[in-house]
Amino acid sequence: MTVIEAKEKLTALQAKLSAYGHASGILYYDGVTTAPKGTAANRAQALAVLSEESYKLTTGEETVALLEFLDEHKDELDATEQRIVFLMLKDIRQMQKIPMEEYIELQRLMVEASDVWHTAKETNDFPLFEPLLEKVFAFYKKIAGYCAPEKDPYDYWLGEFEDGLDKARCEEFFSTLRSRIVPLLQKVSAAKQLDDSCIHGSFPAALQDELSRYLMETIGIDMAHCGLGTTEHPFTTSLGSHYDVRITTKYQEDNFASSMYSVIHEGGHALYELGVDDSMAYTVLDGGVSMGIHESQSRFYENLLGRSLEFITLIFPKLQELFPEQLKDCTPEDIYRAVNRAEPSLIRTEADELTYCLHVMVRYELEKRIFAGELSVHDLPAEWNRLYKEYLGVDVPDDTRGVLQDSHWSGGNIGYFPSYALGSAYGAQLMRKMRETVDVDECLRSGNFEPINAWNRENIWKYGSLRKPMELLETALGEKFDPTVYTDYLEKKFSALYGF
Amino acid sequence: MTVIEAKEKLTALQAKLSAYGHASGILYYDGVTTAPKGTAANRAQALAVLSEESYKLTTGEETVALLEFLDEHKDELDATEQRIVFLMLKDIRQMQKIPMEEYIELQRLMVEASDVWHTAKETNDFPLFEPLLEKVFAFYKKIAGYCAPEKDPYDYWLGEFEDGLDKARCEEFFSTLRSRIVPLLQKVSAAKQLDDSCIHGSFPAALQDELSRYLMETIGIDMAHCGLGTTEHPFTTSLGSHYDVRITTKYQEDNFASSMYSVIHEGGHALYELGVDDSMAYTVLDGGVSMGIHESQSRFYENLLGRSLEFITLIFPKLQELFPEQLKDCTPEDIYRAVNRAEPSLIRTEADELTYCLHVMVRYELEKRIFAGELSVHDLPAEWNRLYKEYLGVDVPDDTRGVLQDSHWSGGNIGYFPSYALGSAYGAQLMRKMRETVDVDECLRSGNFEPINAWNRENIWKYGSLRKPMELLETALGEKFDPTVYTDYLEKKFSALYGF
Numbered sequence A, B: 001m002t003v004i005e006a007k008e009k010l011t012a013l014q015a016k017l018s019a020y021g022h023a024s025g026i027l028y029y030d031g032v033t034t035a036p037k038g039t040a041a042n043r044a045q046a047l048a049v050l051s052e053e054s055y056k057l058t059t060g061e062e063t064v065a066l067l068e069f070l071d072e073h074k075d076e077l078d079a080t081e082q083r084i085v086f087l088m089l090k091d092i093r094q095m096q097k098i099p100m101e102e103y104i105e106l107q108r109l110m111v112e113a114s115d116v117w118h119t120a121k122e123t124n125d126f127p128l129f130e131p132l133l134e135k136v137f138a139f140y141k142k143i144a145g146y147c148a149p150e151k152d153p154y155d156y157w158l159g160e161f162e163d164g165l166d167k168a169r170c171e172e173f174f175s176t177l178r179s180r181i182v183p184l185l186q187k188v189s190a191a192k193q194l195d196d197s198c199i200h201g202s203f204p205a206a207l208q209d210e211l212s213r214y215l216m217e218t219i220g221i222d223m224a225h226c227g228l229g230t231t232e233h234p235f236t237t238s239l240g241s242h243y244d245v246r247i248t249t250k251y252q253e254d255n256f257a258s259s260m261y262s263v264i265h266e267g268g269h270a271l272y273e274l275g276v277d278d279s280m281a282y283t284v285l286d287g288g289v290s291m292g293i294h295e296s297q298s299r300f301y302e303n304l305l306g307r308s309l310e311f312i313t314l315i316f317p318k319l320q321e322l323f324p325e326q327l328k329d330c331t332p333e334d335i336y337r338a339v340n341r342a343e344p345s346l347i348r349t350e351a352d353e354l355t356y357c358l359h360v361m362v363r364y365e366l367e368k369r370i371f372a373g374e375l376s377v378h379d380l381p382a383e384w385n386r387l388y389k390e391y392l393g394v395d396v397p398d399d400t401r402g403v404l405q406d407s408h409w410s411g412g413n414i415g416y417f418p419s420y421a422l423g424s425a426y427g428a429q430l431m432r433k434m435r436e437t438v439d440v441d442e443c444l445r446s447g448n449f450e451p452i453n454a455w456n457r458e459n460i461w462k463y464g465s466l467r468k469p470m471e472l473l474e475t476a477l478g479e480k481f482d483p484t485v486y487t488d489y490l491e492k493k494f495s496a497l498y499g500f
Helices: A003-033 A037-059 A061-072 A079-097 A100-123 A126-147 A153-161 A167-190 A205-218 A256-274 A291-305 A309-322 A332-338 A356-371 A377-392 A418-434 A440-446 A450-459 A469-477 A484-498 B003-033 B037-059 B061-072 B079-095 B100-123 B126-147 B153-161 B167-190 B205-218 B256-274 B291-305 B309-322 B332-339 B356-371 B377-392 B418-434 B440-446 B450-459 B469-477 B484-498
Strands: A226-230 A236-238 A245-249 B226-230 B236-238 B245-249
Touching: A003 A037, A003 A061, A003 A079, A003 A100, A003 A226, A003 A236, A003 A245, A003 B003, A003 B037, A037 A061, A037 A079, A037 A100, A037 B003, A061 A079, A079 A126, A100 A126, A126 A153, A126 A356, A126 A377, A153 A167, A153 A356, A153 A418, A167 A356, A167 A418, A167 A484, A205 A226, A205 A256, A205 A309, A226 A256, A236 A256, A245 A256, A256 A291, A256 A450, A291 A418, A291 A450, A291 A469, A309 A332, A309 A440, A356 A377, A356 A418, A418 A450, A418 A469, A418 A484, A440 A450, B003 B037, B003 B061, B003 B079, B003 B100, B003 B226, B003 B236, B003 B245, B037 B061, B037 B079, B037 B100, B061 B079, B100 B126, B126 B153, B126 B356, B126 B377, B153 B167, B153 B356, B153 B418, B167 B356, B167 B418, B167 B484, B205 B226, B205 B256, B205 B309, B226 B256, B236 B256, B245 B256, B256 B291, B256 B332, B256 B450, B291 B418, B291 B450, B291 B469, B309 B332, B309 B440, B356 B377, B356 B418, B418 B450, B418 B469, B418 B484, B440 B450
Parallel strands: A226 A245, B226 B245
Antiparallel strands: A236 A245, B236 B245
16 A cells, blocks of 8 residues: 555545544434434434444554554655544544443433433433433543543543643632632622613514524624524534534523524634634544634634624614614613623523633532542532532522533533633633734624634634644744633723723 | 344344434435535535445345345245345345446435525526436436336336336326316316415414424324424435434415425325334334325325315314414315315415326326437426426416426436325225224314324334235225225315315
């Protein structure tokens, strides 16, 4: 086999893997958006077969030989090809450590867990979900043991979502946030609360759906390649390549801001996926490089842009067109204050920008203790409620609004939550850098997102998974990551809003 | 290999094939319901890979050896296993005749043709679709040549959709219909036309959606295993097994009856699929046996039940609840007459029960001539319009409401249309037989569909593809198929409606 032949084989292999990923992806997407309730077991059958085939293809002798051959001829590969071979070999080395039956079993478990979680959340029934969640945590601990026996299992999973992340770095990062956010929140709580009555009322889902599509277009999403669905817990996924991206939302008819910010958040994820360079289509590089970088983009659009007065002013005429009666006595400033009202609350995805990271810290703490064997899944709801009281001062009335609120654990995304907080901090520093060359406020005033999107595309999106997350971030920033840029931003914004 | 081992392998093989079918099915379903417009090419990539894998699996040496082994040990198989082996070997023998590159090329072509047809229909642009349709017809002719070189190509495709059907049988069947329907339609046209103003007005899609779900429940569809989507041209599909069935519809906001009957029609298909015996799940027998039998069920629910006065009376309170203003001056009798108004028209799917078969005959005629080389795809629109004038007396104003109206050709369903007419006739005879033991009118009056569904389940649905279509039908009927039962029914119904 020549190197050229091997490269061709590599391209074909990736295309095939992307097809399996595409099929599994659409099965999942359909399952949580439009599929009838009783069809999960049937879907699990198909997913089990597809993941078995995909597993065989990824770890099969022929594939391993091909990648090892290319790895031996590294000097004849360009940087992109080297990265592809590196990432695929890394995955293989890991997958080889997981017995195939267990890998397939895990796929089945995740389908079932996701299905049961949906029901459990709907019916406030943690005991229904408990045995599955126990299995999920146990499985993830076991897999960490297979893949990195030398590592602490939770460190392993943190690093899976954010290359290089571990408990030590988390503790340091969260302690910086805590030292700045807690006193800031105390000042906010002492100040006169902002009025958010203008975002509450009656907002029919069909009109909110129109708003969603308007928002997607406004922030520059290519609607020919990005769809919108509704689901219990909004997420973004790309299918097969960056040519088909789907975002999802959930409409609350008594509050239009909830879905509005979910759409802008997922829209940020979508822009990142859609913006990967076309040369990476149908390769393993075709997608965001890490959850932290992904969240830096989603929270950039949601908060840094979406919750600014300039953005609210821009979209205000559309809001008035859709909801003329409901908003007849509102100004853009009213909405700006309403969507930035900071207040300890129950639901992470609806939390304000200031208290958001406290929600993340609760989850980090719980995952850490479960992995350390200090907390059982059975005791999770009580401990969740205790920490919400301690960190946020709120009483959790039921598990639906407590431990069952997030889809992450039922989807196997354990170790993911810290990425949300990291992403927020990354985003704030990226914004400071962007402002050196882009007049962001003017873009928002004129509704021209292209300069903003171009900066993100040039510095983040187009690279897909080509660069390591921290290398990508610090190259874009031209400096080291510094979470105090984020806390400075929060202090400035909220002291102005609350007038202290 | 023992026979028992071979049977186990056969079960595993079918499960795997059902997973590939499931994946392709959901990709297709998503593509025509919710996928963003620009994603067809991306989807085609995945479908090409999946169909290549499925093709290899179906026709691979190991599979062929397995099936031939089982075929040699036929006497050790039960009737179900024998039928499975027969059907799979039949398919293999056919697929082996199609070169793999062409098989894959065909999958790609169908995705593209379907996508372009959607655009062409929307923009009334036949020339856009023409080159693809030409390719589709040419491909189908070629495949018929590969699979059955001894047969006339159109006879081959007619027989593919309805075992045993050919042009000779079609001509005979259609000539019976023509001799009875044409004079009947003349009498109808001479009589005072029925008033259908009550089904016209303004009926918001969201409320029609509520009606759809009510109708599905009313006719006894298990909503936990059957979903509803919207698309350009409604269809029904099952995904992987009869445990996940999807129907689709299209809402016209100026006429609630259009989607209502499309939902009941597709609902009939869905009931058939959902009603296959559980023992056939994940086997090749898990689905309706032929298009004709399928249409006998869909048109049974749509017309024989759905367009009866008893059914309209049953659902009338719900109609009034959803559309109180629009229907405030209507009676069930008004709606009964409106949905049975017979009148030559442009669109097959909206045609009344009486003229419907004339629409089918136009398509049969055109397909037949294209296959015979007597008509080119380029001349299709003009000939379509000419035949509509000749058979139905209507002028076709544009191709959107003419030759581009149906999805069938873009989906490769050439030779399918006669099944609609056959199905209508099968259904009428099945109804006559059912009435010997089931008080159908009383079921409709009380809203209890179970005795009706039980009869269909016992006589048709549960068999899946176990029996040949004509054997299944004539066993259920206890007599030979006789299309005059259908024409008798039409005469009785329409002479009463029009009072002659």
